[in-house]
Amino acid sequence: MSTHVHTEAKSRHPLLRFASRWLMTTNHKEIGTLYLWLSFLLFFIAGALAMGIRAELAQPGIQLVEPDFYNQLVTMHGLVMVFGAVMPAFVGLANWMIPMMIGAPDMALPRLNNFSFWILPFAFTLLLSSLFMEGGAPNFGWTFYAPLSTTYGPPSTDFFIVGVHMMGISSILGAINIIVTIFNLRAPGMTLMKMPLFVWTWLITAFLLIMVMPVLAGAVTMMLTDRHFGTSFFDASGGGDPVMFQHIFWFFGHPEVYIMILPGFGIASQIIPTFARKKLFGYHSMVYATVSIAMLSFVVWGHHMFTTGMPLATELFFMYATMLIAVPTGVKVFNWVATMWRGSMTFETPMLFAIGFVMMFTIGGFSGLMLALVPADFQYHDTFFVVAHFHYVLYPGAIFGTMAAVYYWLPKWTGHMYDERLGKIHFWAATIGVNLTFFPMHFSGLAGMPRRIVDYSLQFADFNLLSSIGAMLLGLTQILFLYIVIKTIRGGKKATTQVWEGAEGLEWTVPSPAPRHTFETPPVIDHDQAH
Amino acid sequence: MSKTDNRLRRHTGLLLVLAVGMFGFAYALVPLYETFCELTGLNGKTAGQTVYSAPQSPAEDRQVRIQFLAHVSRGMPWEFRPTEGQLLVQPGILYTTEFYVRNRAGQAITGQAVPSVTPGQAALYLNKVECFCFTQQLLQAGEEMLMAVTFFVDPGLPEEINTLSLSYTVFRVEPLQAPEVVKSL
Numbered sequence: 209m210s211t212h213v214h215t216e217a218k219s220r221h222p223l224l225r226f227a228s229r230w231l232m233t234t235n236h237k238e239i240g241t242l243y244l245w246l247s248f249l250l251f252f253i254a255g256a257l258a259m260g261i262r263a264e265l266a267q268p269g270i271q272l273v274e275p276d277f278y279n280q281l282v283t284m285h286g287l288v289m290v291f292g293a294v295m296p297a298f299v300g301l302a303n304w305m306i307p308m309m310i311g312a313p314d315m316a317l318p319r320l321n322n323f324s325f326w327i328l329p330f331a332f333t334l335l336l337s338s339l340f341m342e343g344g345a346p347n348f349g350w351t352f353y354a355p356l357s358t359t360y361g362p363p364s365t366d367f368f369i370v371g372v373h374m375m376g377i378s379s380i381l382g383a384i385n386i387i388v389t390i391f392n393l394r395a396p397g398m399t400l401m402k403m404p405l406f407v408w409t410w411l412i413t414a415f416l417l418i419m420v421m422p423v424l425a426g427a428v429t430m431m432l433t434d435r436h437f438g439t440s441f442f443d444a445s446g447g448g449d450p451v452m453f454q455h456i457f458w459f460f461g462h463p464e465v466y467i468m469i470l471p472g473f474g475i476a477s478q479i480i481p482t483f484a485r486k487k488l489f490g491y492h493s494m495v496y497a498t499v500s501i502a503m504l505s506f507v508v509w510g511h512h513m514f515t516t517g518m519p520l521a522t523e524l525f526f527m528y529a530t531m532l533i534a535v536p537t538g539v540k541v542f543n544w545v546a547t548m549w550r551g552s553m554t555f556e557t558p559m560l561f562a563i564g565f566v567m568m569f570t571i572g573g574f575s576g577l578m579l580a581l582v583p584a585d586f587q588y589h590d591t592f593f594v595v596a597h598f599h600y601v602l603y604p605g606a607i608f609g610t611m612a613a614v615y616y617w618l619p620k621w622t623g624h625m626y627d628e629r630l631g632k633i634h635f636w637a638a639t640i641g642v643n644l645t646f647f648p649m650h651f652s653g654l655a656g657m658p659r660r661i662v663d664y665s666l667q668f669a670d671f672n673l674l675s676s677i678g679a680m681l682l683g684l685t686q687i688l689f690l691y692i693v694i695k696t697i698r699g700g701k702k703a704t705t706q707v708w709e710g711a712e713g714l715e716w717t718v719p720s721p722a723p724r725h726t727f728e729t730p731p732v733i734d735h736d737q738a739h
Numbered sequence: 740m741s742k743t744d745n746r747l748r749r750h751t752g753l754l755l756v757l758a759v760g761m762f763g764f765a766y767a768l769v770p771l772y773e774t775f776c777e778l779t780g781l782n783g784k785t786a787g788q789t790v791y792s793a794p795q796s797p798a799e800d801r802q803v804r805i806q807f808l809a810h811v812s813r814g815m816p817w818e819f820r821p822t823e824g825q826l827l828v829q830p831g832i833l834y835t836t837e838f839y840v841r842n843r844a845g846q847a848i849t850g851q852a853v854p855s856v857t858p859g860q861a862a863l864y865l866n867k868v869e870c871f872c873f874t875q876q877l878l879q880a881g882e883e884m885l886m887a888v889t890f891f892v893d894p895g896l897p898e899e900i901n902t903l904s905l906s907y908t909v910f911r912v913e914p915l916q917a918p919e920v921v922k923s924l
Contacts, residue, residue, distance in 0.1 A: 316747055317747070317751065359813070380758050383754075384751060384754040384755065384758070387750070387754060388747055388750045388751055388754070391746075391750055392743060392746055392747050392750065418754055418757055418758050418761070419757070419761050420761070421758075421761075422758050422759070422760075422761035422762035422764075422765065423761055423762070423764065423765040423768075424765075425762055425765070426762050426763075426764075426765025426766055426768075427765060430765075430766075430769075441769060444812075444853065444908065444910075445812050445853075445908075445910035445911075449772070449773075449776075452768075452769065452772050455768065455772060456765060456768055459768070517857065517858065517859060519779075519858070519859060519860050
């Protein structure tokens, strides 16, 4: 009988072998790959929801979707993009790259790593299943303000709450793992101030995650008890205060914004020196700027709430604190430009995305400064100007950052070079798409078009048509991106170990594709090892 | 090797404690927020207790407009409105105004009015000597009545505030329940 069991184990169905390999893997590269594919899938789902929004807004009037379903589209688009596309993509990159960049054999807590990932598919199944439920999906916007989400929320709100709890647990555990890895598994000689900036920015992001995801968990728990267990945290009739919800939410929400951008800063800081063939300008100031941005992010949440009836003194405090963030951010932009200055630049696809990141993220930063001004914000609040602003920081910031990273490291992951011509087409089409989609929103917003409403006045028709055409183009370019990635995985020119002529750092010392296990014995760090 | 393991365990533990602590911090924000608002009046909640002290010397040369608003909460079958839309008052002098309320339902209902002052900074300067919001009201089916509030505006009201609004929302309560609310008003 024992022989029977033995042979059965050996001749397991390949599908079972495949499943158990990916379900039970504790390898940081495989988990990184899982994260990246999941985020890619969710990126397409959330993108499809955005296509629904733009299709409806292509013309004034209500053509395609019911107003309530429109609200569900907006809510789910935001939630899935933030928690499903951007955050897991960055965690996937961290998993793949951080151990290789600091010369560690793996993440410090590999089983926890597997657990953090496998929570996510279930969390998003829960969240997305609400789209098919009676009463519809959550329809109160990704910010789920009380009382919209408490008193007036649809029954599926509870699925949303449990989903957010699970995503939160996944992020917190992932962040703990990253910090512990960086603090304990660096190769000898890899001091903190020698770490590549991607590692630095992720270290700071991980601390932000650990400090604010529990606050989000607290907020949704209060919602849950308000809805079902008779508490009244946010219910004025029981002595609570709905404005307090906004304070708690944005105490989480503003650091969350930086969680979605800091790893992007790190990626740009890796790529630009490579293709400028110069060392990063102002490494130390980059680190300090990142730390200051992270610390300031805890004291600016009120700028989302200028119109809630805050007293003048509070508005002034939040306004000045917000504008202060422009200083370290300016330091970063200056350093990137100074790195390129008189460099021997070439413009491969990762570099194009990185430069696009710097330029368009800065546009989003400037509109952010406009929104930070209290008197101006009263006009801009809840208009499409805000939509234009945060899409300019998130699309060219988080998404272009991720794409730059994928093109940059894809040869290391797959052992093949991607198709440079297609990559360049992807970049230019996406850049045109981003600007065509989001730039007109500045104008419709300044002219007073409110956000989160299914219909709009006739005078906004032209701007909206432009945005919708741009959005469809942008959607198509991402299908091209998927094609390029699959094509690279399946074949292509062999990548060398260093891949890029100007690339420096430990990840470029291992063969391409990177073997399953790297740095089982710690590498030796040169005295003047590059950052 | 075990030295590294211990460090790993210690760091993991510390970070978990930090995460749990931040979850607690979210709950700590609730009393913090309430205390902060109580001290500053920022969310428009009035100081609450009856003010017994006689008004100080009135500010002769100043007039402040007070607007009265009345709402009922969702599902509350009461008619509720101020008898006067607004009053011009002199800070430091006592005034009384009345609110009309009628129970439109076919059964007795108990209500609790919750005041709110806008702008929030003015909340600390609006002193109520007597107010229907200090107690719960029991109205029989179809019963109507006038409810009085006696108040004065503290002469220390900041110069830039010329108009303030006093808004009441009536919530349905179970009689003799929700003592927490009443205490904090």
